[in-house]
Amino acid sequence: MRGVPAWRRRRSVTHPSTVSALRADPPSPTRGEGRARAALTTLFLSILFLILPALTARAMDIQSVTSPKGITAWLVEDYSVPVVAIRFVFGGGSTQDPVGKEGLANLMTGLFDEGAGPLDSEDFQIKLDDAGAEMSFDESRDGIYGSMRMLAEQRDQAFDLLRLAVNEPRFDQLPIDRIRSQILSGIIAGENDPDTVAQNKWARALYGDHPYSRSDQGTKESIATITPTDLKALHKAVFARGGLRVAVVGAIDAETLKKKLDMVFGDLPQNQALRPVADIDPKLAQHIEVDYDLPQTSLQLAFPGVKRKAADFFPAVLMNEILGGGTFTSRLFQEVREKRGLAYSVNSSLINQDHASALIVSTGTRSDRAAETLGIVRDVVKRLAEEGPTEAELAATKKYMIGAYAINNLDSSSAIAATLVELQLDDLGIDYMQRRAGYINAVTLDQVKAAAKKLLTAEPTIMVIGPKLAGAGKG
Numbered sequence: 001m002r003g004v005p006a007w008r009r010r011r012s013v014t015h016p017s018t019v020s021a022l023r024a025d026p027p028s029p030t031r032g033e034g035r036a037r038a039a040l041t042t043l044f045l046s047i048l049f050l051i052l053p054a055l056t057a058r059a060m061d062i063q064s065v066t067s068p069k070g071i072t073a074w075l076v077e078d079y080s081v082p083v084v085a086i087r088f089v090f091g092g093g094s095t096q097d098p099v100g101k102e103g104l105a106n107l108m109t110g111l112f113d114e115g116a117g118p119l120d121s122e123d124f125q126i127k128l129d130d131a132g133a134e135m136s137f138d139e140s141r142d143g144i145y146g147s148m149r150m151l152a153e154q155r156d157q158a159f160d161l162l163r164l165a166v167n168e169p170r171f172d173q174l175p176i177d178r179i180r181s182q183i184l185s186g187i188i189a190g191e192n193d194p195d196t197v198a199q200n201k202w203a204r205a206l207y208g209d210h211p212y213s214r215s216d217q218g219t220k221e222s223i224a225t226i227t228p229t230d231l232k233a234l235h236k237a238v239f240a241r242g243g244l245r246v247a248v249v250g251a252i253d254a255e256t257l258k259k260k261l262d263m264v265f266g267d268l269p270q271n272q273a274l275r276p277v278a279d280i281d282p283k284l285a286q287h288i289e290v291d292y293d294l295p296q297t298s299l300q301l302a303f304p305g306v307k308r309k310a311a312d313f314f315p316a317v318l319m320n321e322i323l324g325g326g327t328f329t330s331r332l333f334q335e336v337r338e339k340r341g342l343a344y345s346v347n348s349s350l351i352n353q354d355h356a357s358a359l360i361v362s363t364g365t366r367s368d369r370a371a372e373t374l375g376i377v378r379d380v381v382k383r384l385a386e387e388g389p390t391e392a393e394l395a396a397t398k399k400y401m402i403g404a405y406a407i408n409n410l411d412s413s414s415a416i417a418a419t420l421v422e423l424q425l426d427d428l429g430i431d432y433m434q435r436r437a438g439y440i441n442a443v444t445l446d447q448v449k450a451a452a453k454k455l456l457t458a459e460p461t462i463m464v465i466g467p468k469l470a471g472a473g474k475g
């Protein structure tokens with residue numbers, strides 16, 4: 001993004017409560033299209049398994065590097081291209097926004113490249129462009145993430161800019177006002193957007209007064225109250241070595257990286273000062289209507305989830321893939337789209353956060369067929385809960401999940417770095433990728449059936465975005 005000022009690069013921020021349903025006219029797929037899609041899927045899988053060994057080998061050589069000041073990073077050395085990618089996270093995201101200051105973490109992440117140390121916004125951007133580096137920060141509910149991609153030959157300049165951004169962000173008033181104005185415009189636009197209104201309502205229904213119920217963007221009122229003092233206080237509370245996870249991929253050796261880790265992170269305080277956040281189970285058995293006169297209706301259903309470290313996590317993952325996670329092979333896709341042409345997209349996702357888990361089903365369809373679509377979704381869920389998957393479904397799903405991991409997670413240096421950070425956050429161990437296939441293959445059909453029964457027999461919370469839908473909350 002060379003030469004593009006930071007204010008033009010500011011991402012649009014959306015509420016990450018759930019997966020939003022797509023709004024698109026559902027096609028009527030023909031048998032020919034189905035055969036073509038199946039052929040393409042077969043070709044994709046064939047290519048996947050041909051290139052998988054190279055990608056996996058690239059990702060498996062992970063070193064744990066610890067600097068003299070005690071900063072640990074996972075490193076994958078790769079000199080195939082002269083680029084270095086770093087990804088890191090500090091625990092504590094938008095859940096750390098004080099009451100009345102919602103949107104603080106989101107605003108803060110827009111300001112790290114808007115001036116640091118002796119450099120004001122314009123000077124920092126010029127230096128960043130001269131270094132040939134790309135830097136970004138973003139927040140989730142549970143973390144503040146940072147990333148940088150740089151040319152190996154200019155890594156000294158790039159790492160020095162990252163050091164300034166991490167340790168000495170300026171939070172000058174003019175950039176604050178400019179980024180705040182952009183966020184405020186998004187909030188105002190969202191007040192008239194059915195999906196935004198719905199997702200905010202959805203989060204409040206599921207999580208009540210828990211921090212997960214709040215929009216990361218904040219409100220018009222809360223965003224207006226944020227001051228440089230608030231930003232500095234949050235930065236001081238979150239940016240500490242004790243909550244840091246780092247991954248680096250590219251043309252850099254371990255000894256050089258140790259020096260860069262100490263330069264960028266070594267002077268941060270040891271301990272974070274985070275507000276405690278309680279665990280919460282989403283509130284189920286609700287019916288939420290967001291009444292808009294639209295030609296298409298979005299549907300979302302929330303079921304119980306499973307914690308990442310639970311004994312039945314992998315059975316639940318395989319069950320979800322069979323239900324709606326598989327792109328072309330899931331039961332929901334086959335019943336809703338392939339057989340009936342009711343929706344362009346229908347999927348299910350296991351959502352895991354630090355303090356809550358859920359299984360979310362989402363789709364969008366013509367409003368005059370929304371009741372029919374919801375009935376089919378609920379029937380598919382019910383049958384899987386009662387009968388479980390077949391041996392053939394489970395075997396095919398295991399094969400796909402093992403084979404697709406590299407394609408989905410290890411297809412670039414930035415993707416590898418992001419994956420390694422998430423593995424550290426989940427405390428899965430540096431050899432997790434070697435062990436993962438064993439965990440999947442060890443899952444039995446009975447375990448998947450038990451996971452389906454456990455998660456899918458609950459009465460879900462259902463949200464309908466569109467015209468009123470009679471009987472939407474009934475099974």
